[in-house]
Amino acid sequence: MDHFDNAVESLKSNGVGQIVVKSQIHAGGRGKGTVYHKHNRSEVAVEGGVKFFGDNFEKAKTYAEKVLGNVLVTHQTGPEGKEVQTLFIAEGLDYKKELYIGILLDRTNSKNVIMASTEGGVEIETVAEETPEKIIKIWVDPGTGLEDFQARELAFGLGLEGAAYKDFLKFIKNLYAAYEGLDASMIEVNPMIITNDDKIMALDAKVTLDDNATFRHKDFEALRDLNEEDPLEVEASNFNLNYIKLDGNVGCMVNGAGLAM
Structure with missing residues (x-):
């Protein structure tokens, strides 16, 4: 958790007195979500993917250790959840x-x-x-x-x-x-x-x-987090194919906008 300590020290040096820790996944409802152990999905690691800790930096670090690398489940992720690989540590405001x-x-x-x-x-x-x-x-x-x-x-x-x-x-x-x-x-x-x-x-x-507008924003590519995307969709994009993964085992191949609807 060296990076966590560095982040906290940086915040302190800038006069920040209280912090909030946020799990970074591509889904909403994180605050009310539940973090499960990655290798034992029946065991809860901690409740909540977003927590306010005030000036209790040690408690925030303990929380971060329980969240990183584990799976956050919210109403938007579905039961499979998403692995938390990044935390955002920010100033807490009144x-x-x-x-x-x-x-x-x-x-x-x-x-x-x-x-x-x-x-x-x-x-x-x-x-x-x-x-x-x-x-x-x-x-x-x-x-x-x-x-x-x-x-x-x-x-x-x-x-x-x-x-x-x-x-x-x-x-x-x-x-x-x-x-x-x-x-x-x-x-x-x-x-x-x-x-x-x-x-x-x-x-x-x-x-x-x-x-469809990324050609106008070349800098967007640096913001892309492939860990948050479906591997099959990423593979398809490498060949300039539009692919959306759906549940189940029936596929649909269409030609032209709207034909799949």
Whole structure:
């Protein structure tokens, strides 16, 4: 765990007094997930793939030792789970409120839709199912981009005011610019927080990039983690083949967009 100690020392030297440890897998629901021993899947190593430890750095290290190399199971991974090979150690922040913000492509309306909610820190699927009235949706025309009145509508819908209101307007405009500039099909910030001094900050985020646009972003290749991808899909991509692995033992070979549907 030398790298863990180095990371902690680096944070301390930069004035960080409390930390959070996050398992890095391509799936949501990590905080409520369960980590199982890799070689004994019936034995729980530790509960939770994301933990806040305050200033207890030793406890954080013990937790990290239990997580690394073991399998994290969440509602998005399925029962097979995903092996945790990387941990993200970050500064823990105090905040007033957790919020949710997401931008994704709405293929039905041929527009981008921004979804926001005051119920941050909760899976948006859960909010949509249990309290759909708490989700704000704004459709953005790709031709005009996010307009000022739409940003204000989101801020009002989230109940923001004062410094937090002004900071959010800058935040959402920058987030939308990143969404477009990266050729993303989804950016989800959950939670987005209001700090004690009324700043808007992203504590966690998920980004889905359009593979068809990678020729415009040569630097994306350095971010690719093959350990998080299906080996068969990786092999197919080496031959410029589009392959999606499905459950079961029946395959489907098609020609042209949409024929497999």
